[in-house]
Amino acid sequence: MFRALAVASVALRPRKAGQVWTMASHQLLVSPPEALRKPLSVPSRLLLGPGPSNLTPRVMAVGSLPLIGLMHKEMFQIMDDIKQGIQYVFQTQNLLTLAVSGSGHSALEAALFNVLEPGDSFLVGANGVWGLRAADIGERIGARVHTMLKDPGGHYTLQEVEEGLSQHKPALLFLTHGESSSGVLQPLDGYGELCHRYKCLLLVDSVASLGGAPIYMDQQEIDILYSGSQKVLNSPPGTSIISFSDKAQSKIYARKTKPCSFYLDMKGLANFWGCEDKPRIYHHTVPIISLYSLRESLATIAEQGLESSWRQHREAAAYLHGRLQALGLQLFVKNPALRLPTITTVAMPAGYDWRDIVSYVMDHFNIEIMGGLGPSVGKVLRIGLLGCNATRENVDRVIEALKEALQRCPRNKL
């Protein structure tokens, strides 16, 4: 596989003995930075943007546990616990289920890098930033990308998807369950079945929706599903979770080319995560402490129960929507059935600069809310009620802040 270079047999010693150590020719030219003399201090804030969300006390506590090695039996147990927790929150029995050592984006790349080969046809629902991102990554790896472009606020009907499938014969379809840049919840019933009739695999992004809106990976015939740690799960960012159906796994194992990344190569990861019946081999150093947190997050939602978590988010969102409307604000997504319960998009009230409102709420109330992202910039404000933050009390706090911001921020200066 590698072309070995014939190298002349020369002595292995450095020219001058001891040279490695004395480094007589070099000296320290860059000094220790002043800024690092101060110890770290961070404020406590209420994070009601589209994520990350605040951590639960249980998750925070394990952030200070001692480190163990990545090949220790306790670590393998933690990884097994995580896999089972993912199977529960995804409602899947898939064996190829694991955490990726990176943020939501790296789970998306893990999906595309492993499932797509150069030249594969890839159909993308792009009704906001996440579809555009999937299309971009698809092009980077040489897929033939077909984008079904919609303005933010749109979603995809079965009929629209069927037209795309029959026209482009894709190997893979990408849909975003919770479109966090527009606030749309994409329906998922029937899409997996439809894809399979067209010999296409279905990839779903549930980074912003998981735990907040129902999803049933196996029953909805989703082939690849991924999510993040820092939204409803209330874990620190840095890990993400992913699962592959048997069909997706078969496509991966039938590849003719290696994925462009070793780090995200699912064959190596499957082994290290014990998804195969073989001894585990070191693949890369997984983020051990972040995995402690992820385990505790999954344990928390398993304890609460998925249905109760879905209900909590539905109720908090309904209360938020009512109070926003009572302030005279409009929800960006008109159809209530298509509103993402975890992240609410408020149509930008006329005459305001979104930056003023977001800054006011941060500066005067220590609360994070956000403007739009990508195609929704300038069109919306985004308020997230994620996991432990999905409470009436937090809604009251953010409404009070918003109300004051609308009174105090300059209007019609644009």
Place this chain on the structure above:
Amino acid sequence: MFRALAVASVALRPRKAGQVWTMASHQLLVSPPEALRKPLSVPSRLLLGPGPSNLTPRVMAVGSLPLIGLMHKEMFQIMDDIKQGIQYVFQTQNLLTLAVSGSGHSALEAALFNVLEPGDSFLVGANGVWGLRAADIGERIGARVHTMLKDPGGHYTLQEVEEGLSQHKPALLFLTHGESSSGVLQPLDGYGELCHRYKCLLLVDSVASLGGAPIYMDQQEIDILYSGSQKVLNSPPGTSIISFSDKAQSKIYARKTKPCSFYLDMKGLANFWGCEDKPRIYHHTVPIISLYSLRESLATIAEQGLESSWRQHREAAAYLHGRLQALGLQLFVKNPALRLPTITTVAMPAGYDWRDIVSYVMDHFNIEIMGGLGPSVGKVLRIGLLGCNATRENVDRVIEALKEALQRCPRNKL
């Protein structure tokens, strides 16, 4: 750039109203896992393998701080602090200096994905597993890879490198400063200059050596340097650090193709890390808590001073080497000037199975040491003295454990 699909204009409402919520057709079929009912508990262990190393109390403490948002000014300050800390430990003034949101492997991929384009000639010093890994990733992204293969224990002289450069006209040369699978410290004086005479960039892996052996990025004309968080820096795994010279940056900005990864695309990362003079735009959710830890690690080594840290590792290693030899053991790297001070490789004593020794030390002393990796499996035991673990006391503990293991483990059963 994207081919928009003309979609029929159909009603955006789901077929049955309320369908999204009631999900009448689905039910929870996967139950909350039993294993997640138990709270997490992890043992305290002395980690004297090749990494990860134990965390310092200061690093552990920040693992439980509250989360802030990734676009908050305090977070930008933390990232700026980290950049300066990296410039110090690398001894560089490079502006394109930042932390990667993944382990050491992802820093290697960040280097190769951004600097190499398909068809580029890539020369690799492969005297252990890390060069083989770099070659593998180079082939994945379509570079023309030329491997200078050596048995573990070997290193590369200036003359050997020059032969490779003149024969293969590479755009990039990869060398491993601290070859943690073999225990070799690769000399670096003169290599950057030599590469530049051949219009080649120099990429150096210092994951296992940084902070333990001198390296001077700018003075040694290294174009791309990366390291990990979990070795001498005593941070949790999950982040890595990287820096690019102006020459490397020019090659990146002159690319004709996009790197295969969005997550590791240095143009997006440079902006988000404030390496450009432009407002920062969200790129991906960085591992906020892990960055707290990384900041504290860099502050710790800045406080101690690089030269003092190098001395500490040199002295601890010398003490370890002496005590190992007094036990009758042989060091795997014969030339003292080429021994990596952070990770010591012991030639496998005849007649033993390395697994027995490693298990004995773990089971009876709660200390992690390791066998070989890749080409060095079965040939060595590896003992790491990384960062705060580089003390005489730890040497005494591991020597006591090893001594007993050698007495008690079966011999000549092979």
